Amino acid sequence: MSKGLVSKRAAWKALGRHATKARALHLRGLFANDPHRGRRMTIDFPGLYLDYSKNRVTDETLRLLGALTKECGLSKKINAMFRGDKINPTEKRAVLHVALRAPRGTSIMVDGVNVVPGVHAVLDKMADFTHRVRNGSWKGHTGRPIRNIVNFGIGGSDLGPVMAYEALRAYTERALRFRFVSNVDGSDFAEAVRDLNPAETLFIVSSKTFTTVETMTNAKTARDWLVQNMKGDESCVSKHFVAVSTNAKDVAAFGIDTDNMFGFWDWVGGRYSMESAIGLSTMLALGPNGFQSLLEGFRAMDDHFRTAPFHKNMPALMGLLSVWNVNFLGAHSVAVLPYDNYLKRFPAYLQQLTMESNGKSVTVGGVLVDYDTSPIYWGEPGTNGQHSFYQLIHQGTRLVPCDFIAFAKSLNPIGRHHDLLLANVCAQAQALAFGKTAAEVKAEKVPADLVTHKVFLGNRPSNTLIAEMMTPALLGKLVALYEHITFTQGAVWDVNSFDQWGVELGKVLAQRIAPELESESEPALSHDSSTNEIIRRLREWKKD
Ligand code: F6P
Numbered sequence: 001m002s003k004g005l006v007s008k009r010a011a012w013k014a015l016g017r018h019a020t021k022a023r024a025l026h027l028r029g030l031f032a033n034d035p036h037r038g039r040r041m042t043i044d045f046p047g048l049y050l051d052y053s054k055n056r057v058t059d060e061t062l063r064l065l066g067a068l069t070k071e072c073g074l075s076k077k078i079n080a081m082f083r084g085d086k087i088n089p090t091e092k093r094a095v096l097h098v099a100l101r102a103p104r105g106t107s108i109m110v111d112g113v114n115v116v117p118g119v120h121a122v123l124d125k126m127a128d129f130t131h132r133v134r135n136g137s138w139k140g141h142t143g144r145p146i147r148n149i150v151n152f153g154i155g156g157s158d159l160g161p162v163m164a165y166e167a168l169r170a171y172t173e174r175a176l177r178f179r180f181v182s183n184v185d186g187s188d189f190a191e192a193v194r195d196l197n198p199a200e201t202l203f204i205v206s207s208k209t210f211t212t213v214e215t216m217t218n219a220k221t222a223r224d225w226l227v228q229n230m231k232g233d234e235s236c237v238s239k240h241f242v243a244v245s246t247n248a249k250d251v252a253a254f255g256i257d258t259d260n261m262f263g264f265w266d267w268v269g270g271r272y273s274m275e276s277a278i279g280l281s282t283m284l285a286l287g288p289n290g291f292q293s294l295l296e297g298f299r300a301m302d303d304h305f306r307t308a309p310f311h312k313n314m315p316a317l318m319g320l321l322s323v324w325n326v327n328f329l330g331a332h333s334v335a336v337l338p339y340d341n342y343l344k345r346f347p348a349y350l351q352q353l354t355m356e357s358n359g360k361s362v363t364v365g366g367v368l369v370d371y372d373t374s375p376i377y378w379g380e381p382g383t384n385g386q387h388s389f390y391q392l393i394h395q396g397t398r399l400v401p402c403d404f405i406a407f408a409k410s411l412n413p414i415g416r417h418h419d420l421l422l423a424n425v426c427a428q429a430q431a432l433a434f435g436k437t438a439a440e441v442k443a444e445k446v447p448a449d450l451v452t453h454k455v456f457l458g459n460r461p462s463n464t465l466i467a468e469m470m471t472p473a474l475l476g477k478l479v480a481l482y483e484h485i486t487f488t489q490g491a492v493w494d495v496n497s498f499d500q501w502g503v504e505l506g507k508v509l510a511q512r513i514a515p516e517l518e519s520e521s522e523p524a525l526s527h528d529s530s531t532n533e534i535i536r537r538l539r540e541w542k543k544d
Pocket residue numbers: 154155156157206207208209210211212215270271356500503
């Protein structure tokens with residue numbers, strides 16, 4: 001329960017006073033005054049290196065942020081999560097994605113039951129199924145082996161699987177084709193199956209609740225498509241559909257044999273579920289060993305988050321740096337800029353993780369906050385973004401802290417490509433931090449009327465995360481890093497990072513509007529005048 005807003009705490013107020021001085025500092029001066037800053041302000045976690053020196057922070061900032069973690073009880077909150085306490089009070093649930101990667105033989109209790117054996121039982125069932133699909137012993141209705149795997153899911157039941165598939169594509173079984181269908185827009189389904197042979201296609205219906213309208217609509221359409229292609233023989237469904245869900249009753253009602261259901265639990269939030277059974281497509285793509293490496297990466301970051309002191313704790317520190325940038329330096333967003341094309345869906349994945357978690361306006365205790373909570377996460381892979389929105393980050397009026405992510409080795413070493421990619425990530429972080437002064441511009445004999453246009457003010461904060469190479473274990477570390485950054489932010493802002501009531505209203509209204517769009521006769525519309533007019537116009541234009 002909230003004991004008052006964090007903004008009333010001594011460390012928060014001290015940070016506010018400190019910020020008035022810190023805003024006058026420039027990264028040029030901070031680096032000039034401390035030749036070791038770029039070595040000191042780093043964290044060397046095994047296999048992942050963080051340079052946070054290009055943030056607008058001093059040792060005093062870090063000391064005060066450390067004090068804030070104490071006042072907010074961050075380590076107590078971390079322990080409560082790992083212990084299985086019900087830290088999601090509005091849904092009366094434990095929050096135990098960390099149990100999904102707990103080693104076999106360990107114990108985490110929820111309501112008097114050790115949940116770890118159940119986690120491993122599901123992983124074993126997934127591995128057995130994966131072997132059967134990959135070695136061809138799982139056959140479709142006509143006896144053909146599976147060549148195509150289509151995952152239906154949305155939000156956490158889609159973004160994690162598709163992001164992981166794209167990120168680790170180099171490690172996937174190329175004889176299998178993977179497609180991910182999320183949108184209720186029929187075009188998503190139509191384009192995904194248009195070149196697939198139904199006899200060789202397996203559908204995974206991934207939905208924690210098994211009630212989500214988008215997923216269930218796509219799954220029903222797929223069932224019709226399959227049965228139609230199998231000359232109306234309904235018995236084909238059991239060979240071509242499996243489910244991932246917590247809801248066995250509705251899975252059975254859909255016609256999927258619950259023997260072919262991979263379960264998980266209400267203590268796994270959708271956006272924290274990619275390494276649960278929701279990762280079935282990931283395991284099919286990588287194989288059980290690859291999936292195991294992914295879990296090991298998660299686990300390594302979990303151990304680090306739970307045990308490392310604040311100044312050496314990568315997720316805690318990055319979480320606090322984002323609090324500093326948002327609440328004390330006025331940033332509204334974080335750009336996540338992976339210099340790795342395989343990570344192209346990583347920003348989209350992070351959007352749900354961070355914004356569905358911390359896009360809240362009341363504290364855990366239900367009190368309206370008087371400070372900003374989650375920044376907007378967004379991004380694109382480099383170097384593409386450089387030729388698009390980086391202009392604003394360099395010379396616009398807004399402060400946009402950036403997280404750069406890069407790998408020393410390419411999975412596709414071709415010519416100079418990778419060195420050019422890496423040169424760009426180094427250059428961007430450097431340019432953002434140090435900019436280019438008017439004197440430097442003038443020294444280049446730039447015409448006087450262009451000088452102000454060519455000045456780069458610099459002082460734009462960034463983190464740089466580097467690793468040797470993209471691997472399944474590395475992806476596990478990276479995802480767990482951002483999960484725990486999100487946890488840290490939520491702990492400081494004192495919000496419930498694990499519910500998502502804000503998605504409900506739109507769902508309810510859509511249920512009311514759908515029949516109004518579908519009805520043959522003119523419906524009596526009683527919405528606001530704007531919504532009424534839009535519905536009328538859509539009805540008019542959708543007529544044949
Ligand atoms: O509507 C939001 C949401 O509940 C997300 O939190 C969740 O990841 C997504 O929908 C999908 O839910 P489900 O897995 O139950 O279909």
